[in-house]
Amino acid sequence: MNKIKNLFKKTIGPKLYNKFISVVINLLGVKTLTLNTFEDAKLFYKHSMVFKQNTYNKIESKIVLHYHAIEKGFLHKNFRYRFGEDRVRDLIKLLSLDVIRQNSKKSQIASAYLAICKYYEKHESENVDISDFYKLEDYKLFKKMVTLNMTVIKDWESGSYFNAVHRDFKDFSRSRKSVRNFKEDKVSLDTIEKVIELAKNAPSVCNRQPTKVYYLENKDKIDRILNIQGGLTGYTKEINQMFVVVADRNYFYSIGERNQLYIDGGLFIMNLLYALHYYKVAACPAHWGHPIEKDKEILEVIPLLESEKVLCIIPIGFPADSFKTTLSLRRENDEILKIV
Structure with missing residues (x-):
């Protein structure tokens, strides 16, 4: 040869x-x-559950998608009655399945039964009729399945929200929540610099640090990006500052690293959220799980490099004097930890 x-x-x-x-x-x-x-x-x-819902995990995934949307509906200051009717219809069907009822004590299924019951009870307490899509017999069935003695939302005051930021890490980590209600006052650039200084301690493959953060405070650009992302409808008026987190493909040298930008970017984003919380800045990460057309749309708003992939947008600001966050119950350890 x-x-x-x-x-x-x-x-x-x-x-x-x-x-x-x-x-x-x-x-x-x-x-x-x-x-x-x-x-x-x-x-x-x-x-994935995109094309078929033919396993328990896929069905559970769809249930989580629906019940979390119901949780978020309770956050609005002006509750919109009968919201999410299509989601509620679908959730009723899914929660009536035998395989789901048999797993009613699992964290996410338990959360779903709680949320769907609170939805019914909220409308019943205000004498709002929803019987055309959510019948009393369905509510009675689901009520029997509820195992959680909790509310689907938590009320906060801005003065107490950051009480745990200087405690031990366990308390600090548990105290961070996604906040969607902000004051008009803007976080200073000096604080933002401190946040980035702390966030960049995140690890990355071979210390290549491919993640970058675009900071915006131009309201027109922020609103255009929020409209493209589409997940914060009802909260956009209060959002006056935003991070757009990207990862640069230039920093990856092997085909095996084709998805490494999401790993390194994810590590950075979590560190960024902790850094924001440490400096008493509220935030709400909004995923960018969109097709390529959305990537092209955001290029019309901010001058991203062709090599940069948007990973997440993060509205930031000082929390409103009073606000709500979702329950967002975490899975039990035995649902996550697999000892082999």
Whole structure:
């Protein structure tokens, strides 16, 4: 083989030979990337709940999607009666399934039964009729399944929300919540600099630090981005400051690292949220799980590099004098920790 290589190199010359080898390596790389990406797509198609809800985990995932939307509906200062009718209809069907009723004590199913019952009770207490999509017999069934003695929301005062930021890490971590109600007063650039200084302690592969943060306080641009993202409807009026967190693909050198930007970016985002909380700045991370068309839309608002992938937008600010956060019950350890 070496003799053939040397003969070929001698025939076409070292410069052309090296260029040829570079082209071959790139073509092989494209082939490998395509195959790996195709395998990723196959697994996502097979195991995500996007295309089929044919396993318990997929059904649970859809239930979580719906019940958390109900929780968030309770956060608005002016409660919108009969909100989320389609979600409620779907949730009623899912929570009536035998496989779900048999798992009623699992954290997320228990949270769903609690939320759907609180939804009914809120309307009943205000004499708002919802019997056209949520019947009394369904409520009675779900009420029997409730195992949590909690509310779906928690009320806060701005003066007490940050009480645990200088306690031990356990209390500090538990005290951070997603806040959607902000004062008009803006967080200073000096504080923002301190937040980034702390957040950048996050680990990254080989310390490459691919994550960048775009800071916005232009209300028009913020509103345009919120409209593209679409997950904070009803709260946009109070949002006057925002981070857009991106990861730069330039920092990854192997095909095996094709998803590393999400790992490094996720680590940075969590550290950023903790840093904001430490400096008594409220925040609400809003995911950017969108198709490529949304990535193109945001390019019309802020000058991202082509190599940069948006990972998350984070409205920030000082919390309102009084506000609410969702229960967002965490899973039990035995649902997460698998000892092998």
